[in-house]
Amino acid sequence: MGGGAPLLAIALGPEGYWWANLLVLVSVYSLLGLSLNLINGYGRMFSLGHHGFWALGAYGAGWLTVALAGTLPGPLVFVLSCLFAMGVAAAGGLVIGLPCLRLRGDYLAIATLGFGEIVRIAIQNSPRELLGGAEGLTVPRVLMEVGPETRAAYRLLFVGLGLVLVVLVAAAIRNYVRSARGRAMLATAQDEVAAGLLGIDPTRSKVAAFLMGSTLAGLAGAVYAHYQGNITPLEFGFMEMVKIFLIVVLGGLGSISGCVLAAFVLLFVEQWLGRLPDSVGWVKEWWQVEYALVLVLLMIFRPRGLLGPRELTDVWRAWRGRRAAAPGRGGGAP
Amino acid sequence: MLTLTGVDVHYGRVQALFGVSLTVQAGEIVTLIGCNGAGKTTLLRTISGLLSPSAGEVRFEGERIDGLRADRVVRRGIAHCPEGRRIFGQLTVRENLEMGAYVERRRDRVQARLERVYGLFPRLAEREGQPGGTLSGGEQQMLAIGRALMGGPRLLLLDEPSLGIAPILVQEIFAEIRRVNAELGTTILLVEQNAHLALGLAARGYVLETGRVVLEDECRCLREDPQVREAYLG
Numbered sequence: 001m002g003g004g005a006p007l008l009a010i011a012l013g014p015e016g017y018w019w020a021n022l023l024v025l026v027s028v029y030s031l032l033g034l035s036l037n038l039i040n041g042y043g044r045m046f047s048l049g050h051h052g053f054w055a056l057g058a059y060g061a062g063w064l065t066v067a068l069a070g071t072l073p074g075p076l077v078f079v080l081s082c083l084f085a086m087g088v089a090a091a092g093g094l095v096i097g098l099p100c101l102r103l104r105g106d107y108l109a110i111a112t113l114g115f116g117e118i119v120r121i122a123i124q125n126s127p128r129e130l131l132g133g134a135e136g137l138t139v140p141r142v143l144m145e146v147g148p149e150t151r152a153a154y155r156l157l158f159v160g161l162g163l164v165l166v167v168l169v170a171a172a173i174r175n176y177v178r179s180a181r182g183r184a185m186l187a188t189a190q191d192e193v194a195a196g197l198l199g200i201d202p203t204r205s206k207v208a209a210f211l212m213g214s215t216l217a218g219l220a221g222a223v224y225a226h227y228q229g230n231i232t233p234l235e236f237g238f239m240e241m242v243k244i245f246l247i248v249v250l251g252g253l254g255s256i257s258g259c260v261l262a263a264f265v266l267l268f269v270e271q272w273l274g275r276l277p278d279s280v281g282w283v284k285e286w287w288q289v290e291y292a293l294v295l296v297l298l299m300i301f302r303p304r305g306l307l308g309p310r311e312l313t314d315v316w317r318a319w320r321g322r323r324a325a326a327p328g329r330g331g332g333a334p
Numbered sequence: 335m336l337t338l339t340g341v342d343v344h345y346g347r348v349q350a351l352f353g354v355s356l357t358v359q360a361g362e363i364v365t366l367i368g369c370n371g372a373g374k375t376t377l378l379r380t381i382s383g384l385l386s387p388s389a390g391e392v393r394f395e396g397e398r399i400d401g402l403r404a405d406r407v408v409r410r411g412i413a414h415c416p417e418g419r420r421i422f423g424q425l426t427v428r429e430n431l432e433m434g435a436y437v438e439r440r441r442d443r444v445q446a447r448l449e450r451v452y453g454l455f456p457r458l459a460e461r462e463g464q465p466g467g468t469l470s471g472g473e474q475q476m477l478a479i480g481r482a483l484m485g486g487p488r489l490l491l492l493d494e495p496s497l498g499i500a501p502i503l504v505q506e507i508f509a510e511i512r513r514v515n516a517e518l519g520t521t522i523l524l525v526e527q528n529a530h531l532a533l534g535l536a537a538r539g540y541v542l543e544t545g546r547v548v549l550e551d552e553c554r555c556l557r558e559d560p561q562v563r564e565a566y567l568g
Binding site for chain 1: 382384403404405408409413414416420421422423424425429432433434436437481482485
């Protein structure tokens with residue numbers, strides 16, 4: 001890889017470099033969106049603490065990588081840190097989930113929001129030797145050395161990794177939703193009492209959705225931490241939660257492909273705004289307001305998301321169906 | 335099969351049932367009639383585990399089931415078809431039915447029950463792939479009963495199956511309830527406001543007033559009872 005790396009950087013060019021970065025971020029946010037979708041979309045629990053699980057995963061992975069780097073082979077450290085991140089986030093999900101799932105609607109939202117902020121503030125005020133505190137934590141590069149010549153290869157590696165993870169997670173969620181337990185989760189979300197009367201344990205079903213969601217957010221955190229190489233608590237603020245939520249709502253509560261598409265659109269716009277000249281810098285500076293505005297408009301006009309629970313394939317089929325049914329040569333539909 | 339002895343139920347500090355005792359024999363259709371607020375639904379919810387009694391006991395096939403959670407009671411063989419149907423509007427008819435067999439892990443049994451339910455309610459077979467929410471009230475009631483039957487219950491609790499349904503469909507549904515009892519041998523405890531229908535279908539009945547059992551007899555006697563005629567049969 002060493003000899004080919006500089007060539008790769010040249011082949012990629014600055015444009016390709018920008019795209020590679022975008023795609024990695026898209027896959028991280030897709031994972032976050034998909035996992036929040038389990039909780040908010042399929043599970044219909046209004047959680048606002050996803051940035052907390054993400055941070056737990058990122059810092060969990062970072063901490064373990066710092067501790068293990070150099071003692072074990074790099075890829076092994078990477079895998080272990082991902083698993084550890086998922087474990088930490090899952091533990092967080094359990095701690096917050098068990099007491100909070102008795103709460104409904106707005107109350108659950110407030111409690112989970114509090115959790116997310118607690119995680120961030122706790123990390124910010126942690127001892128510097130442990131998690132880096134407010135200055136951030138440097139995560140050793142365990143997959144490959146990253147120098148000026150290999151940066152492109154590193155990005156491409158993460159593009160591939162992110163893509164594989166998104167596909168795997170999407171497939172797993174799709175299978176789960178179609179399984180008996182997944183259906184039980186959907187049924188519980190629609191009517192807890194009726195679900196209980198059919199032999200479904202509603203609490204278990206809700207906790208399962210919450211746990212899976214938080215675990216996958218932890219995985220997203222691990223990938224993010226390894227990719228960035230340096231993480232600070234500020235990156236896991238509430239505005240990130242808004243972003244993840246916006247992705248889920250844009251893509252449609254309960255739509256897998258919609259979620260990935262929304263992550264792409266949102267991050268593309270965001271990264272593209274970053275390249276705008278200073279003369280229109282206000283567009284960039286007001287992004288928090290703009291996101292909030294989009295969210296408010298969506299909630300008013302498309303409360304179930306742009307696509308709703310449909311998948312892109314459904315929309316495509318419906319569109320083709322309409323075209324096929326439309327009058328072909330001036331004749332009316334039968 | 336089912337025995338309630340001296341059951342008291344409270345909602346917070348308000349008492350809804352006062353020392354209710356009731357028995358249902360295997361294979362029977364028993365009805366529970368009474369006005370709004372008499373405690374009929376409360377009684378069913380107590381049996382199925384959505385509520386737990388503050389005094390007294392509920393036994394099913396000899397074993398105490400009071401205090402068990404609803405999802406545990408189902409596994410004992412009691413299906414509760416709740417008031418207002420509560421079907422899953424966004425799941426298809428078939429998915430709704432499959433949810434009803436959630437506790438049954440054997441695919442072949444689920445399939446057999448599915449065919450039986452479709453045999454009882456051919457309309458459901460026609461609407462198999464349709465979301466439950468798009469069915470008419472009567473069809474939703476059929477779906478709710480079918481879903482309850484999917485668990486293969488020995489005792490079926492039916493709460494107001496005639497509520498908000500076109501009269502012609504009510505007749506059909508009551509005929510199917512009779513078939514469920516006759517052909518599948520399912521014991522049925524039926525709660526119904528429409529005393530005419532209920533007393534016509536069931537063999538025995540209980541009259542509930544403000545949380546107490548005030549009358550208990552065979553339905554043909556209840557139909558002749560002057561008090562019942564006055565209060566419920568108009």
